[in-house]
Amino acid sequence: MPKQTVALFFGGKSAEHEISIISARSIAAQIDRNRYELSPLYIDRDGKWHGLACSQTVLDTDIAALLRSGSPEAAGQRIDELTAAAAGERFDFGDFLEKTDVAFIALHGSHGEDGKIQGCLDTFGIPYTGCGLTASALAMDKALTKLCAVDAGVAVAESMTVLSRDYAKRPLETVVEVTRRFAWPLFVKPASLGSSVGISKVRSVEELSVALETACELDGKVLVEASISGREIEVAVLGNGDALVSAPGEIIPGSDFYSYEDKYIKNEAKLVIPADLPEGVANEVRNAALTIFKALGCAGMSRVDFFVENGTNRVILNEINTIPGFTDISMYPMMMAASGISFPELIEKLLLLALEKRPITPKI
The missing domain is CATH 3.40.50.20 (Rossmann fold)
Structure with missing residues (x-):
């Protein structure tokens, strides 16, 4: 052959x-x-x-x-x-x-x-x-992902969307609105970037202005989000119609949050797979991941990130990544390996899933 x-x-x-x-x-x-x-x-x-x-x-x-x-x-x-x-x-x-x-x-x-x-x-x-055009576009935009999640019954953190062009015209009014709606600390992040690029944890008005400037330079839409006191839990999803959801993994950041530097430069974060969660909470995380995967129309693969809130164990969606990292320290292949699918097998399955959903349009 x-x-x-x-x-x-x-x-x-x-x-x-x-x-x-x-x-x-x-x-x-x-x-x-x-x-x-x-x-x-x-x-x-x-x-x-x-x-x-x-x-x-x-x-x-x-x-x-x-x-x-x-x-x-x-x-x-x-x-x-x-x-x-x-x-x-x-x-x-x-x-x-x-x-x-x-x-x-x-x-x-x-x-x-x-x-x-x-x-x-x-x-x-x-x-x-991986995912098709529509699911990719929806999942890439954290603000739109939140809307779809709420509609599907998946909990999300309180947030506010800021358009970069609006912030440039009314920076002071934006800062006032944010401080009125949110308590410290809070997070500011570009709506459509990954790998924690441009994300800031903010504890004061002075830091807020800098964070908004930084995020707005990177993206046309910025998300201001309430801080969740909880554990960072992720799951890997693999499949088209009948998707496999891995056992949850936990990230214990080496700093305030799982930043770009923490992921790829300092490499101080601890990764725990499987996460030490009560069985009911672990199942809730896996079910929520599959729910948002289907709600967005995803296919092939996604890594879905959650917070499990301290004290309540409430499962709260953070974001979904339709092309997760495949580095030697990336959670997606590590969680799949812990679920019995090795890296070479994962590559093979993803290619077969791609061919399974082959587009009808012939090659030009």
Whole structure:
């Protein structure tokens, strides 16, 4: 049986560019090369698609080591050097369409996790891993996710949506409104970014203004959210119609909250799988994850993050990630492994699920 060609999308125009490269590197190391021909496809920060030579060179670079050294700037500079060296290489879109059997999307954040690349692949009839256009767009927007969750009966934290253009016009009025509605501490986060990029824990008016400025520079919509005193619990969901929900895992942050630095640079957070939860609470978390997965129309995979409130054990949705991290410290593959699905098996299942929901539109 001939090998199927898998186009591995990574990089992208988002603040999670480096994390995407690390995820893709892990996926490339685990995919079954006896069954699949891997064709890496690197997208740079400007959105340019690069050919095989450049893509493979970027994929082979240990960006994780540069991040762990505490130098995200060095990681970015190295990636730019690799891209510049391959400036003359041409990406052949016709060849891509002809040869690609299925796409594995390892793009995190905007222009990858938000439905844009999914819509593109739908147009050309190429099946791909993960959620479709609509579910991706809904899940990417934390404010819209909350609306869907409430409608489905899943609890969420109290929040307020701020449009960046409105904040730019009326910063003082926005700060006053936030302080009127929320108690300290609170969280300010971009509505459509992941990996904890741009999130701030705020304890004063002075910190609030800085946090709003930071988040508004990163996104056109910002979420102000009440702080929940509780444990950070996550579950992995895998499947199309009949989805498997993993045992819950717990993140114990090394700082005030599970920040970008905590995840990828300091690496001080503790990950506990399975989480030590009463059976009834664990089942409630798993049921809530499946409820929001179905409510958004998700398919393939998602990681769903919750808080279990101290004192009450109330299960409160934090967010859902439709293209979770696939690094060696990422919760999604670790929770699946704890549920009996190894990393190579997980890659295989995701590709089969992608082919199962193959689009009707033929390749152009």
